[in-house]
Amino acid sequence: MLSRVIPLEYLKERDLMFWLPPGGRDNEVWADTWVILADLEPADAEPVLAALRDADVGAYIASPSGRRGATNAGVQLYVDREQHNRATDVVMQFLRGKSHPVAPATRKRVARPVRAARELPAAVRILLMVSKVAAAAGLIALVMFLAYRYGPSRFPGVHGHHPAPTSAAPGITGSRP
Incomplete structure (x- = not known):
């Protein structure tokens, strides 16, 4: 694998989009660092860019080869690295909505949970x-x-009575041996 060393002065002259593949389009939300998030079908590119713009997440779509009309049919989605989790949520909601059309929401009646026979009041x-x-x-x-x-x-060995101390009271003189 070839590695190219680029002087920092040269990098300072470049735009942030310098690191992204050429020939792509962004959603006009600024980001300073980019990570690739997904490979998408070309038909999904514009709706995903719009959804990410509405969520205020920077996004960029490009074909993997960098050329339009390349043999690869998919496009790659790059998103703001700082907003990666939020971008994942937005893209997953889009893809779920695409595979399962949203039905009108009907409110279900939720039954009260039945207390187990073993559960007692507080x-x-x-x-x-x-x-x-x-x-x-x-x-x-x-x-x-x-x-x-x-x-x-x-x-009795543990709790036996102990003899009282044999010391004389003060002031009383005892006999010395």
Whole structure:
């Protein structure tokens, strides 16, 4: 593949459209950077350009070879890089409308969603949660009470009585060895 180095001074003299294929047409919305979005049929070029102009997205249509009447039947759509997502939405809406003509909108009556048998009202769920927390706290309190009350008799090594300290009270002199 050949790569050509172009001096920056030369590029400053060029228009923004310099990078696009020649022989195309734009939708008169300005853009400073371009990306290719799609290959379209030539019959769809003008409606897509108009739809993108209405959406304020810069667009440019050109044949891939850059010459009119080339053997390739399609055209390439270039769009503003900053508006790529919006351009994709516009083109997809156009293509969907082309394949499925828009029928008059009829308002459908939407049924209320049926509550599942397992789904409970919010007040009942809160009450259940509070009762679970209270039951867990009561169980912990019962275990602590039983450990306090019956622990010394069941586990004397852990809860045994410790002898009182043997230090003398202040002011009392004891015998020295």
